[in-house]
Amino acid sequence: MDPRQQAAPHRLVVAGCGEWCWRPSKSDLWEDGCQEVSGLLVYVVVCAAPPAARVGEFLALADRRGWEIAVVASPDAVTFLDPAGLEHATGHPVRSAWRRPDEPTSVPDADAVVVAPATFNTLNKWVAGIADTVATGTVSEYMGRSVPMVVAPCVNPDLSRHPTFRHNLQVLAGWGVTVLFDDAAPRAERMAAWERIAQELEHAIAVRATVDSQASEERR
DSSP: OOHHHHHSOEEEEOOSTTEEEEEEOOTTTTTTOOOOOOSOEEEEEEOSSGGGGGHHHHHHHHHHTTOEEEEEEOGGGGGGSOHHHHHHHHSSOOBOSOOOTTSOOOSOOOSEEEEEEEOHHHHHHHHHTOOOSHHHHHHHHHHTTTOOEEEEEOOOHHHHTOHHHHHHHHHHHHTTOEEEEETTSOGGGOSOOHHHHHHHHHHHHHHHHHHHHHHHHHHO
């Protein structure tokens, strides 16, 4: 069993026909008071789907929560974005290509990761462990770091019925990733709203902080 599963059990929340939300249980979240969830660096991994053009909405939501943002884009997602504008807004370059061996790291390590919009291709590569782009390499690496992760796929109805995709949603949930996907959503609204994504990430961060705090207390 994955260590994150042991630390933070998951439950399936059905909030409407076809909507899937797997996330950490919050049963112990507020027992010791609200956990601090600001002052964090969040990577937003953006794939080539229409909601990518509105990633600025998430930046505004993150700013209100005191989060710093760095954007990672799949190669095909770059044309959906305004890299210069995002760099100005975040203070970090939009990374979409591997850095050279002699090139210094341009962005600090993340405390949490959002993958939105996540395409059929990137999500399936993630589960398969294929790290052939900066985007898939980032999500694969951060799976091993046990940081809070939220994925919001944007996949059309036909692709969403593919058995591999449906299986991989459950695989990611079992690995400790918060999965947001509404299979009944109309074609123009296939990705969860940015506000919902921010709320679920806030929840996942708070759960992780509680788990870490409890583990620290047990070691004393």
